[in-house]
Amino acid sequence: GQQVMQIPQYQHVQEGEDFTTYCNSSTTLSNIQWYKQRPGGHPVFLIQLVKSGEVKKQKRLTFQFGEAKKNSSLHITATQTTDVGTYFCAAANTGTASKLTFGTGTRLQVTL
């Protein structure tokens, strides 16, 4: 079955440092989504990328979809303590009837 791996599994940064998580799929994707889950919370949808090479920004967050549509990244500039949580990518294959396969997740810890 499809595998979606994320690296790193865990990252601890000081507030103000940048952070990047990478998402890699074993198959070509129709689209990719990103979610954030705060500790003790539920996944919250952040963004969806559809086009090859697409780049989208949300304030300090920059999302990229690879040219081959098999990988994606999320970059956070100047992290804040409110960025703490686990970031998941979620991959949709063509013709899989809305099925999303979630990545393994990257847990981000931010300290002052």
Add this chain to the structure above:
Amino acid sequence: DTAVSQTPKYLVTQMGNDKSIKCEQNLGHDTMYWYKQDSKKFLKIMFSYNNKELIINETVPNRFSPKSPDKAHLNLHINSLELGDSAVYFCASSPWGQGHGGYTFGSGTRLTVV
């Protein structure tokens, strides 16, 4: 107004018992899902329903039986609970089809089997 609501939030039960988790969404979405999140935070799809019809049934033990009485509700019944069933179960909903935006998740049900 909660968009996707699950009950109960916590469930502690003994091995061998049968339990149900309920989910309701008021977003008008066509598709609803059950995901299981284990202790390592892996999120794995279990079931998906579109307009009350089962469309995804992953390799889940048949002790787990979903039921969708209408497109706004998706319940999960678990028979003969086992220790390994302990996890957080999330209900989610979305519009039908890809490219229509993300999933909206409920707040989760933390199931502990003792």
